[in-house]
Amino acid sequence: MSIAVKMATRATRLLVVSTRAGGMSPEVLEKLRKAFADHQMVDFDPDEDLSKLVTPRARIVVAGG
Numbered sequence: 001m002s003i004a005v006k007m008a009t010r011a012t013r014l015l016v017v018s019t020r021a022g023g024m025s026p027e028v029l030e031k032l033r034k035a036f037a038d039h040q041m042v043d044f045d046p047d048e049d050l051s052k053l054v055t056p057r058a059r060i061v062v063a064g065g
Helices: 024-037
Strands: 011-017 038-044 053-063
Touching: 011 024
Parallel strands: 011 038, 011 053
Antiparallel strands: none
């Protein structure tokens, strides 16, 4: 199932995390969740079109990789 199907509305703040990145430990992931608690979080998928998930002026934060 694609990320777009899981999200009901477009996000104004999005945190894109590459959980397979070498330094992405559970501790780092938890710190990111806390630091960006007001962001919708998705796992990075290179085949996914993230523009469908966000509003035109959304803030996008990318972590990992």
